[in-house]
Amino acid sequence: MCASPPCFLHELDPAWLGQPGWQDVQAWRRAERARLIACRAAVPHAERRGRDRLITAHLRAAVPDFAGRHVGFYWPFKGEYDVRPLVRALHREGARLALPVVVQRAAPMEFRPWRPGARMVPGIWNIPVPAEGDPVLPDTLLVPLVGFDARGYRLGHGGGYYDRTLAAMPRRPRTIGIGFESLRLATIHPQPHDIPMDLIVTEAGALEPRA
Template sequence: MPGRTPIAPPEEDPNVGILCASPPCFMHELDPYCIGPVGWEEVRAWRRAERRRLIACRAAVPLAERRARDLLITGHLRAALPDLAGRHIGFYWPFKGEYDPRPLVRALHQAGARLALPVVVERAQPMLFRPWWPGVRMMKGIWDIPVPAEGRPVSPDMLLVPLVGFDARGYRLGHGGGYYDRTLAAMPQRPRAIGIGFESLRLPSIHPQPHDIPMDLIVTEHGVREAIA
């Protein structure tokens, strides 16, 4: 794309992991490359660069700050969620510095909610959800993320969805596999989708495409927001 320079991937060191100070998390506010991709190939290249940048910035947050931020998000979610006894909630196992929903879902389990984790059974296909409870037998799934080893698939009423990036309209940037968009599109009855991320991951736009499905709510350490249509 003439006149625009893609964002370079962050430096990596096999001993210390990805290095990224906090200022680059706000490069999207200044870099003109974040403003103008118009075709799908340009958008896809821009998303790859943004994905690397945002994951690196997320991973660079100190552990104590990450835990404090998670506690704030958990409080916002508890306040926003209705009585969930008997309802099916799909959640995710945390990956690469994502908000950790496990303390929340353990509490929801004790309150009578039914829980499920997404399982990739075939690449580039919709995911299915298997029941989860504390102590269920787990195995490694895609990207070595733990998933329930067995169980009849269930249809969640609500999904907690991790965000790599997001915009005010509720569109999300994920890890690039397209699994959540594909899964939501295939569900006969769409669950309420709650995207969970951090304020540093906010983008002016992810430049949504026809296959992108917005979240119903976005929750960060700053609170709960309805997606802007």
């Protein structure tokens, strides 16, 4: 477990903080994002692999019909849960798979089909993305978490891509946020543009967000 930052802001009761403005929230999120990413990256490899196995088991239990779904997933980045062993297994079981692609900055992403052996090219932040393929609409999204709260709101890498994408989709997919218990926050101070996850899965189990 990582130590708290000197300001201890993330541990304060949100009610004590009052109603922070958007600039205050942005500054707080930047600080928390840096802290949580550093915390996540510092986890030893063996411990991370053990947590990944637990998360995979909880995902399988929470979504027993994965093989019949069209699953959008993500390529792991900076110590995130490595979803690739799971999606390769899902491919063998018959699931359709897709990866998000940033086609324009500050705009909704599109999803392109993926299968093992697909040709990949560097995307935003040099994360691999499928080189070709017509856009598709998954019915289930596995979404990485930098941080999260009990209401299902997520802290991401700061680009706002998932919120824009979900807001623009003609059909809302089931969204499953994936992260670690050490990333749990009292609140992310959600704003009108923030879209909560339908389910959050960590090494401790599956969390149904509360209203």
